[in-house]
Amino acid sequence: MKNLIFEQCHRHFNDIVAIRRDIHQYPELGFDVHRTAGIAADALQALGIPVKTGIGRTGVVGDLEVPGASKRIALRADMDALPIQELTDVPYKSKIDGKAHLCGHDAHTAMLIGTARILSELQSNLKTHIRFVFQPSEEALPGGAPAMIADGALEEVDEIYGIHVFPLYAVGEYATCPGPMLAQSDTFKITLTGRGGHAAFPHLTVDPIVIGTQFVTAIQSIIARNVNPLDSAVVSVTQFHGGEANLQNGLAGAALNVIPPSVLIGGTVRTLQKEVQTRVRGQLESLLAGLANAHDATYTFDYQEGYPVTYNHEPCVTTAVDTARELVGEDNLIFPVSPILGGEDFGYYSQKIPACFVMVGAGNEEKGIVNMCHHPQFDIDETSMIYGMALLVNLAML
Ligand SMILES: [Zn+2]
Ligand SMILES: [Zn+2]
Incomplete structure (x- = not known):
């Protein structure tokens, strides 16, 4: 045959x-x-x-x-x-x-x-x-x-x-x-909002770039410390936008003396089991909520489930x-x-x-x-x- x-x-x-x-x-x-x-x-x-x-x-x-x-x-x-x-x-x-x-x-x-x-x-x-x-x-x-x-x-x-x-x-x-x-492949979109202002007066602002970068660093621990090492998962941040520079022009003309009011963060979560997906999703939001709360910022968290x-x-x-x-x-x-x-x-x-x-x-x-x-x-x-x-x-x- x-x-x-x-x-x-x-x-x-x-x-x-x-x-x-x-x-x-x-x-x-x-x-x-x-x-x-x-x-x-x-x-x-x-x-x-x-x-x-x-x-x-x-x-x-x-x-x-x-x-x-x-x-x-x-x-x-x-x-x-x-x-x-x-x-x-x-x-x-x-x-x-x-x-x-x-x-x-x-x-x-x-x-x-x-x-x-x-x-x-x-x-x-x-x-x-x-x-x-x-x-x-x-x-x-x-x-x-x-x-x-x-x-x-x-x-x-x-x-x-x-x-x-x-x-x-x-x-x-x-x-x-x-x-x-x-994998189950999901995406997330986050808006993290503080209070913008003059970069020389950071104490009068709530700097979303500092909070956002802490968030990106903190989520690296989700896979290392919240997911069973024998299970598989990926969290990748693929977007981080703050300030108003035109990305095509590099930072030409960008306002380098302004702390922006908010940043946008986006990425993807890949998992092979429902319980792992639920855990990672929950950890993402609780880290975000904790950091925003600690710094007087607010956030939106839009988690989109993708293909099963x-x-x-x-x-x-x-x-x-x-x-x-x-x-x-x-x-x-x-x-x-x-x-x-x-x-x-x-x-x-x-x-x-x-x-x-x-x-x-x-x-x-x-x-x-x-x-x-x-x-x-x-x-x-x-x-x-x-x-x-x-x-x-x-x-x-x-
Ligand atoms: Zn393809
Ligand atoms: Zn294909």
């Missing part, structure tokens, strides 16, 4: 590369993925697969029905790009300024189209119904997955599988793990691992991989039904393909798409 699957993947490879490059050149953001969704819907329809469009606003769902089958598995691809300028020199570089497929969702869409083509040809060998799920807006909160689920994308589905190209692993490698694999944990269930993990092992052997299987504190809206599906998410190696050091997802020079070794399709096809044939 392995040889047949790889043979089919190789046969479709050039077409799938062409589809990926086409999508790559015309990236679309969030729910605005009309062109990409059109490509997916047309491809399924051309195979005679009944298609529903407008699922989760701009998503596409197709069902390959198999006579006599009782089980249905779903295979999911995301279709959206990122609002980043691409800085590669590839001939299929993004033609749209400020938008680019720098997370590989173009490859995910192309691979799921390829998988549908191969499975249509092998339909007589299938024992389960297959649902192809193309979703919008993985990159932007609130995510496309909740909208897809609300519109019935998981109805009558027993298990769901998703893949992600990952340049930190080499082409031909797969990585997954049981339990939590990707992507949780890999049994028996899906065993199925995925057995499938991967059959394709590439034990040596090319990274299992169990350590969980990653990145977020994925595939987590929503995994909260609803048994699921497994698998990283597909897409890096190639010799070709200089080493940049991580979201890097402006991110790219994949396109050969990885053979392995992505092979995994999905093999999963669907069980």
